[in-house]
Amino acid sequence: MSPKLTRIVIAGVGTVGNGVLDLLAKNKILQNFRFEIPYVASRRKINIRKFHLKNTKVFRDAKSILELNDYDVLVELIGGDEGVSKKIVFDALKKGKKVVTANKALVSKYWDEINKRCTKYNSLIFYEAAVAGGIPIIKVIKEFLLSDKIRKIYGILNGTSNFILTNMLTKNEDFEKILKKAQELGYAEAEPSFDIDGIDTAHKLSILASIAFNLNCSVDKVSTDGIRNIELMDLKYSEELGYKIKLLGIINFKNKELLSFVYPCLIDKRELISSVDGVYNGIVVESDFCKKSFFQGERAGAEPTATSVVSDLLTIKNSSKKNKTIINSNIKHKSLKIDNRIGSYYLRFTTIDKSGVISGITKEFKKNNISMKSMLQKDQNPNSKNATIVVTTHNCLEKDIKKALTKINALKFIIKKTVMIRIENFK
């Protein structure tokens, strides 16, 4: 039996859009699976023949899509959580269409509204390309682990930050220098804050939390911290202590309480997630039946992301809408505040090199129920009158660490604000 023809509108032909058109043409997906592309919206002039297309109408303004109705699937690859991308996605959902998008910001911000539209207008949205490039994590969660109970997910979801952290250490250079290199290589944007401040990771994490735990995890509720303040020397001390520093997204759902944190943290070198270096992404899923699953893949470059988009198109092709069971219980939950985090910490104190310093620090520790696990005293420059003291703690409450640090930073012998980086323990 020959499958039904599926008409696709592609909005946005930047890096990813080019990759999608390329992949559809290259491996004969269009012919083999009976897809057709009647409309493409592209700001730049494009040569549709290159993609083996004829009879395709090209709009310069994506808003023209709002006028259309003779299509089945909108593929939105413009990006941004407002403006034209939002308009065309919302319009397509209202028209009962299927939408495939790589737009994490939009999906994350309007999760609730998008789901409401899907229910009301019997439309569907697919967003494999929005999270972790070449890793089919949405498929794994929504299809493979659907019967299992997911407890925890953590991962390296931003290739740019991971590239910077990896290369600072291997190239022995500061954050600013490596960021510049990443920008030259096209791994970082001219305005890099989205990536390096953890915002991109937070968007992806909020989507993962929403589907893994069946709730609406607003991105504002994700406690988010980036890598801008990570110094080369902290990467080095961490290595000496047996850790790597990674920008991690972590979600955990227990007793109706959702933990969702993005921060750079120290991870034991022997952990699998520590082996994810350079621009790679990596994700660990912990669940009841499958215990611990690990996935590593290419960052969200054009080609892996295109594969995710086309995978969604093929899912649409093979799935039966009639039989679709959507469980959308939208579980009520509280969000755990980062101040209530219980974990261990890496602290780097910069002090005047004199006696009484350590006892001054430990006195504040004791007052705040903090116990030391290890201490490393560094004196890099023999002519310097300063000392560097690196401490790791046993598990304690973040609130207590912060209280102690406020007191310690006010002590006379402290000459620079103390550096605090969380340690993540997966045992």
Added chain:
Amino acid sequence: MSPKLTRIVIAGVGTVGNGVLDLLAKNKILQNFRFEIPYVASRRKINIRKFHLKNTKVFRDAKSILELNDYDVLVELIGGDEGVSKKIVFDALKKGKKVVTANKALVSKYWDEINKRCTKYNSLIFYEAAVAGGIPIIKVIKEFLLSDKIRKIYGILNGTSNFILTNMLTKNEDFEKILKKAQELGYAEAEPSFDIDGIDTAHKLSILASIAFNLNCSVDKVSTDGIRNIELMDLKYSEELGYKIKLLGIINFKNKELLSFVYPCLIDKRELISSVDGVYNGIVVESDFCKKSFFQGERAGAEPTATSVVSDLLTIKNSSKKNKTIINSNIKHKSLKIDNRIGSYYLRFTTIDKSGVISGITKEFKKNNISMKSMLQKDQNPNSKNATIVVTTHNCLEKDIKKALTKINALKFIIKKTVMIRIENFK
């Protein structure tokens, strides 16, 4: 819209069958997705109430299933490539039913026949549970990477062998002792040859090759070698040289030539696949668009395998048979003979400790176009008159290595058959 009821017959309630019934009951899959289990076949007496079932008829003999027609899906969990499992699977396919199975031996051996039946009778077969327990590798290949072009797959697909190799080194004990331990822990069968001789890996590999490259890879064509002859000292020398020894399955398709090998081999410690230790499984897929993807998960224990079975049931629930596009081009190909392998080798010579030995060996190397990469001379026991020489080679032809070793083993100063283990290089 409420989905259609799907009636499942479960054949075989051993470890995996119990896991499946448990999972279906535990997370309310039966109710939420409208599954029903009218029939179960179990040799042992089972308590169906434990799994929240009523109105389920239990057969003691799975052959009774041959009489049935009032069901939609057969879940075959009996195992074995002949006998009753084959009978009921073939019968169900002939009746136009869907079959879900964990039976790698059956699927691998009768790949061609099974596919013919599916086409002829409009039936479908699903076998996520047959390969790599908690890793959804079939889904990844058949759905996520469907549009991409897969070039190479390699992986650790047998938890038992991996447990043995890992523990020999960490516990400093011989193969036999660790095998016994694995049997006590339930990781190895009383008759372990299926696992340790690479046969289980070959079955899984032949399935992966068939779906990844769209051909019929008969298991007889997979060159298969196991870990029975791996000695503790080789694990130790390998470690010294920067390698781990792993039982690997490798497939590669190029110019209509299929490479499909199962053998223990030395892998650079820094490779991701080397980090897969103990009973874990790990797979690397190399493809045009997604480059290099890595998956690690639990071995095929009851719970991960149950998750795979239920994942297939949910795929059936959500997929539209009408729109199903089956591309079954069954590409004609030749199989590469292991003698034509080009790669490097680890060789351990046991010789009399006298001069002229090394020149005797290198003379044969030269004659056969083999060049040495590194040499390690070991003399563990000072009272011994024997010497151990460990050599690694640059890339050469396997045929040449074998020719050289035949000659070298016949030399007078060689007092034990030389050990040859392949080195796998993924750069």
